[in-house]
Amino acid sequence: MEYRSQKIAYWYFAAALPLFALQILLGLYLAYSYTFTVPQSIVNVFPFATARAMHTNLLVLWMLLGFMGGTYYIVPEETKSEIYSEKLAYFQLIALLATGVAALVGFLFGWTQGRPLLEIPRPLDLVVVVGALIFLFNVAITMIKANRWTAIQGTLLGGLVFLALLYLFGIPFYKNEVIDWYYWWWVIHLWVEGAWELVSAAIFAFVLMKLTGVERQVVEKWLYVEIGLFLFTGIAGTGHHYYWIGAPRYWLWIGGIFSALEPLPILLMLIDTMMHVKERKTPIVNRLTWTYAVGCAIYHMIGAGVWGFLHTLPQINYYTHGSQVTVSHGHLAFFGAYALLNLMTFYYAMPRIKGIEVYDDTRGKYGFWIMCVAMMLMGLFFGVAGVIQSYVERVLGMGFMTAQSYMRLWMGSVFFVGLTFLAGVLLTVTDLLTLRPAKVRA
Amino acid sequence: MTKKIAFWIFLLGTIASAVVFLAATWDTHKQVATLSNVDKLSDRVVAGKRAFEKYNCNDCHTILGFGAYYGPDLTRVVQRIGEDGVRFRIKDPEKAFAKSFRKMPDLRVADTEIADMVAFFKWVGEVNNNDWPPQDSKKRLSRGEQAMVATVGVSPGAAVFQAKGCMNCHALRGTGGTFAPALDTVGRRKTLKEIEQYVRDPKSVNPKAQMPPQKELSDRELEEVAKFLSSL
Ligand code: HEM
Ligand SMILES: [Fe+2]
Numbered sequence: 001m002e003y004r005s006q007k008i009a010y011w012y013f014a015a016a017l018p019l020f021a022l023q024i025l026l027g028l029y030l031a032y033s034y035t036f037t038v039p040q041s042i043v044n045v046f047p048f049a050t051a052r053a054m055h056t057n058l059l060v061l062w063m064l065l066g067f068m069g070g071t072y073y074i075v076p077e078e079t080k081s082e083i084y085s086e087k088l089a090y091f092q093l094i095a096l097l098a099t100g101v102a103a104l105v106g107f108l109f110g111w112t113q114g115r116p117l118l119e120i121p122r123p124l125d126l127v128v129v130v131g132a133l134i135f136l137f138n139v140a141i142t143m144i145k146a147n148r149w150t151a152i153q154g155t156l157l158g159g160l161v162f163l164a165l166l167y168l169f170g171i172p173f174y175k176n177e178v179i180d181w182y183y184w185w186w187v188i189h190l191w192v193e194g195a196w197e198l199v200s201a202a203i204f205a206f207v208l209m210k211l212t213g214v215e216r217q218v219v220e221k222w223l224y225v226e227i228g229l230f231l232f233t234g235i236a237g238t239g240h241h242y243y244w245i246g247a248p249r250y251w252l253w254i255g256g257i258f259s260a261l262e263p264l265p266i267l268l269m270l271i272d273t274m275m276h277v278k279e280r281k282t283p284i285v286n287r288l289t290w291t292y293a294v295g296c297a298i299y300h301m302i303g304a305g306v307w308g309f310l311h312t313l314p315q316i317n318y319y320t321h322g323s324q325v326t327v328s329h330g331h332l333a334f335f336g337a338y339a340l341l342n343l344m345t346f347y348y349a350m351p352r353i354k355g356i357e358v359y360d361d362t363r364g365k366y367g368f369w370i371m372c373v374a375m376m377l378m379g380l381f382f383g384v385a386g387v388i389q390s391y392v393e394r395v396l397g398m399g400f401m402t403a404q405s406y407m408r409l410w411m412g413s414v415f416f417v418g419l420t421f422l423a424g425v426l427l428t429v430t431d432l433l434t435l436r437p438a439k440v441r442a
Numbered sequence: 443m444t445k446k447i448a449f450w451i452f453l454l455g456t457i458a459s460a461v462v463f464l465a466a467t468w469d470t471h472k473q474v475a476t477l478s479n480v481d482k483l484s485d486r487v488v489a490g491k492r493a494f495e496k497y498n499c500n501d502c503h504t505i506l507g508f509g510a511y512y513g514p515d516l517t518r519v520v521q522r523i524g525e526d527g528v529r530f531r532i533k534d535p536e537k538a539f540a541k542s543f544r545k546m547p548d549l550r551v552a553d554t555e556i557a558d559m560v561a562f563f564k565w566v567g568e569v570n571n572n573d574w575p576p577q578d579s580k581k582r583l584s585r586g587e588q589a590m591v592a593t594v595g596v597s598p599g600a601a602v603f604q605a606k607g608c609m610n611c612h613a614l615r616g617t618g619g620t621f622a623p624a625l626d627t628v629g630r631r632k633t634l635k636e637i638e639q640y641v642r643d644p645k646s647v648n649p650k651a652q653m654p655p656q657k658e659l660s661d662r663e664l665e666e667v668a669k670f671l672s673s674l
Binding site for chain 2 (some may be wrong): 009033034037038039040043044047048049052053084095101108112113114116119130152173175176177178179181182184217220222224225227228229231233234235236238239241242243244245246247248249250252254269281301318321322323324326327371393395396397398400401404405408428440
């Protein structure tokens with residue numbers, strides 16, 4: 001750690017980690033509900049819907065905390081200056097956490113906007129917006145005052161501003177369900193296949209550059225090409241969600257063609273990661289951090305690139321749309337692209353903030369492999385369930401619950417592998433919160 | 443490639459995609475009124491949407507295929523189970539799903555809200571969305587007809603003829619009703635297209651026809667039954 005204000009990042013990460021664990025706990029409840037019968041009396045007071053709202057909002061919350069923390073860590077080093085206001089940064093953290101907790105507790109009492117992933121009630125949305133403005137202000141002022149622009153900074157700031165702007169489209173009440181879904185995807189798709197890709201590409205480029213010692217010119221050149229491709233394919237690629245909502249038919253073409261190209265930038269990212277690691281100018285010190293970086297690049301490609309491509313063409317999507325195939329992809333993509341990216345950042349930054357040069361990565365290694373393998377299996381089981389569902393319900397036209405009964409075995413398998421995943425998460429979370437120096441090898 | 447060229451790739455790629463996307467967005471807004479029957483988007487439908495959101499239904503059910511996957515998709519729920527079916531399930535889920543291994547919460551939804559939601563579902567069900575979901579598609583036979591094709595081995599058209607009650611009035615080989623002409627030789631008198639036209643709207647062929655137009659037949663069912671009859 002070179003700048004005092006980089007310490008802000010630590011608290012963002014430390015706040016994100018328990019939320020990650022809580023997210024998984026609720027996820028297990030969801031998988032359990034798919035497999036076993038939850039009695040009516042419990043369902044009446046704690047419906048599946050409430051648990052799912054908590055599961056997904058916790059995901060978004062901890063990942064955004066991770067991105068913000070990552071930003072606070074990177075910006076001082078990139079601008080060679082302290083963050084404009086540490087106080088604002090801490091205030092914003094507390095505000096965001098308080099909003100998050102209020103929202104989660106609210107869900108338990110049925111206080112909701114009632115739209116998937118955007119359940120946070122509108123009054124709280126306003127607090128989120130204020131918090132986001134403070135964050136952007138703090139970061140932008142730091143960059144502007146320092147005036148040492150780099151591609152990484154530009155991408156990071158651009159991505160964050162884009163991210164915040166898109167959130168606004170999720171706030172109004174839309175009378176027309178078609179229009180509602182149209183703009184819902186401006187938040188969801190343009191986040192994960194647009195703004196978040198920018199933010200994480202910037203963070204990833206930074207960490208990779210620092211880890212491998214490859215020159216900035218090279219890293220940033222790749223970064224431009226990647227974000228260019230991300231936005232070229234991702235913006236019009238939003239159309240892959242407009243096939244069946246009552247939008248004009250040409251979206252089948254626009255969405256199909258552009259989104260089929262979406263794996264390209266991800267593939268490019270994988271290739272350049274491999275190249276940079278191979279041509280590294282520095283020795284591998286903390287091996288686990290490197291493992292996370294390479295793992296993230298590979299898993300990003302599998303979950304988002306391959307799994308996304310599999311069901312993005314309208315001919316296939318007609319049958320898989322809104323089935324467990326979507327769920328399979330959602331899990332692998334979020335885990336591969338964003339969970340691993342955040343955890344990589346945590347493993348990169350947290351030891352440095354604590355002044356640990358070489359950290360003991362025994363527990364962390366187990367955590368990484370348990371999570372990666374368990375999530376891959378979960379993705380496969382969701383996928384099998386999804387294919388069964390697409391065939392039995394969509395192709396054969398049998399009833400919903402008939403299909404569900406055939407899928408039960410696989411959803412049950414998700415639950416049991418999910419328990420293993422939780423073990424990996426708990427190990428990782430504890431490890432990150434109690435990092436210690438490696439014992440000197442004799 | 444230099445960094446400068448890379449930057450231009452980024453800039454032009456982004457702008458190109460954004461232009462396509464925004465232009466299509468503009469056009470979508472112009473077309474959506476027709477595609478979603480905005481003339482039928484009444485206050486009641488909007489109230490139904492609000493109720494649907496109030497109870498967070500969408501975090502268990504998909505609608506137009508989006509949401510959670512815990513319960514069945516609701517896009518064409520009124521066409522599938524009827525208005526009464528919808529009302530009953532929301533009003534008394536404990537009874538409705540007594541035998542199911544998956545339960546739906548009793549959220550104590552008010553009767554007016556239920557009525558609003560039914561209006562909302564009805565409206566959504568009529569959105570022109572490229573015929574999704576496939577299980578409720580007009581291009582397929584009903585579940586009963588499929589079962590007859592699969593288990594009794596009749597042709598799809600014969601299954602439609604049987605299942606849709608054509609035989610309440612018409613007879614084949616002496617079985618069936620006598621209220622309307624027997625159809626044993628209809629295929630010699632009429633072409634496939636003529637039969638289709640007649641079944642859909644008898645009065646357009648013969649103004650004095652007494653047969654009611656078979657409006658509830660799906661496109662696929664009409665096609666199959668006409669194929670069957672024209673082969674006789
Ligand atoms: C890291 C990037 C990505 C993440 C985190 C992600 C996540 C998700 C999630 C959570 C959903 C489900 C949303 C819902 O309906 O509730 C989804 C849907 C979808 N994604 Fe992705 N995705 C990513 C990248 C991609 C890419 C690159 C493609 C295509 C090549 C893709 C194709 C799709 C498609 C076609 C659907 C719609 C499924 C349906 O029919 O409902 N995704 N994605
Ligand atoms: Fe998408």
